[in-house]
Amino acid sequence: MQPSSANASELFENSLSRCVIEVFVDAPHIIQPADLRANASQTEPGAFDPADGQPRRWYDVYRDLTRAIGLDESLVMLRDILKQRTFDGVFGFSQGAAMAAFLSALLEKPQSYPPFLVDGKPPHPPFQFCVCIAGYRITDPLADLVLDPTYATTTLHVIGKNDIVVLEEWTKILLGVSANKRVEEHDGGHFVPSKTSWRKFLAAYLLDPLGDIPSPGRGSVSSTPNSGRVTPVAF
Template sequence: MAPLRVLCVHGYRQNSGSFREKTGALRKLLKKQAELVYLSAPHSVKHTCTEETPDKENGPGPGPGGDEDPRGWWFSDIQARSFSAQQHCEESLGLIESVTAVREAVKVQGPFDGIMGFSQGAAFVAMLCSLQEQKLEPDFSFRFAIVVAGFRSACTEHQKFYDAPLQIPSLHVFGLEDRVIPDNMSRELLPSFKDPQVLTHAGGHFVPAASAHRQTYQDFLKRFQ
């Protein structure tokens, strides 16, 4: 049985290489079930300390494939070209280019069975699934979504993505000790999906892949094989 192909969308201030490195344990856990394909966001981020600077649970700092090329999917502060998940804004900057980047990845590297996102990438995944269900992106054909440390965007122009619960099967993963995206923010995203499945863990801001989590991931993916 061929493994499921999953497009992976990194968090703010990460890139495809660093996210691949930080999800090494997950790739090992799911190697018989899923092939994880990583995409970098189109926007460079200034080297400054921000709301989503990785904490110690988020893996090592810059190294081979590290965060020396920080990237983002959109900016909540247009003037500063910065992002904070808690920042309320009327308009954002960069989302259209990021949707285009995903569209191109689907055309060139697809098809993909599912999509997984972490933190800002997880919030972006919810938006991409909304575009798919509104039939605004005919190239998208994701059958499931894995949303790790996700949240609802606080940007007014993004509220259109949350009009109706999304039908796509989803697994929502978040840490009870997450200080970057507190678990209540991840819970606020759940009503945007129909019948969301939830996996909580006792840790912070990272993608969990301990043996205790294996069964939940595997059972979820088994539905699509």
């Protein structure tokens, strides 16, 4: 699924292609100029730049910040993609990271949202891993049902210490429901870190999310990846 920024796509295409078979999916909701103006004061990020140049989002935020408008349409679209093939994990940035965590939790208990089922069965098994860069918790009654009290999918959370778009305290709310988490920080802002140490770290993590992989801030990660390839869906 399409990452919420161009540099996230470039990270996959330029750095991880040898070990990762990536699948990008655009969010279904196109943002109109009037929407951008209306949401300029909203506290939750939404727009990003997919391949077609149209700003899109997975959902809009209701004015009182208690509901994710359009979330159901996005879930139906994702259901139809997931039932077609098997993915090892999911990678998301910003609103895409919020969706990645939510989708990971939903695959653990798909019966909590019957429209997500296919002939009464889950469309896909739970992911082996989830990567959330600048992620946060979706605010919606369905998200509360799915994420509470916790979700179990192994999740890497990446926080930008100077991110002024997704604040660290927002990410910490998501951390509170992530039972099997690893947290890494970078000194930058609202972007996917792309220094060599980070590229190597992310490549190694995608291949072995349970492995003892050194932090990108504490030394380099081996440039020789484990054998095999993984297929994450990225958004």
